[in-house]
Amino acid sequence: MVGVLIVSHGELGKCLADCARHVLGRVPDNLAILGVEKHDNPELRLQEAEAMVHQLDDGSGVLVLSDMLGGTPSNIACRLIRRGQVEVVAGVNLPMLVRALSYSAQTLDVVVSKAITGGLEGVYYVIPEEK
Template identity: 45%
Template sequence: MIGIFLITHGTLGESLIQCCCHVLNKRPVQIAQLGVSAQDDPLDVLPLARNMLGWVDGGEGVLVLTDIYGATPSNIAAKLVMPGRIELVAGVNLPMLLRVLTYRERDMPTLVKRAVSGACDGVLHVDAN
């Protein structure tokens, strides 16, 4: 099973995990989150992120999810990437995370594609008519 590690601004990652717990009626295994605040020095957070990555890596790799590409959490996460083993997808939202949790038994390339499609498919204009 591929591990899931969220690195986000503030408490967004934990909030997304809690929403998944509600939808799935249980807390998924091999999932962790690291919230980064404005006061955090990225160089101080990076060793913690590397350590936490090990918490969710069961041997099949880890998909790291972050909120905004180019922001501090994303920049920290980018330093963890090891192509094929530790992959990164930015733009995390609840549909993406639920899709990832559903397909994490598959291989990493499939999981990355499902993550992106889950995020995009979850964005809809709802017409009131």
């Protein structure tokens, strides 16, 4: 099963994981969260992330989801990339996470694709109905 690691600012990853657990009705055992705080040493957090990837990877690979591209969490996530084994997608949102967890029994490339489409398809401009 593909592991999923969220690397995010502060408590965002934990909050997303809690929401995903609520939506899915289960606690995914292939999910881990690393929250990065402003005062954290990025090198130490990278070492923690590497250990989490190692723990999550059962041979199927790991998808790392980060929040904002260019921020410290995504910079840490990008240093984890090992093509075909550890892939990174930035811009995590709840639909992306739910889709990644829902398809995590598939191959890593399928999980990456499903996560991206879930994230994109979960964004809508809502126009109120005219009365």
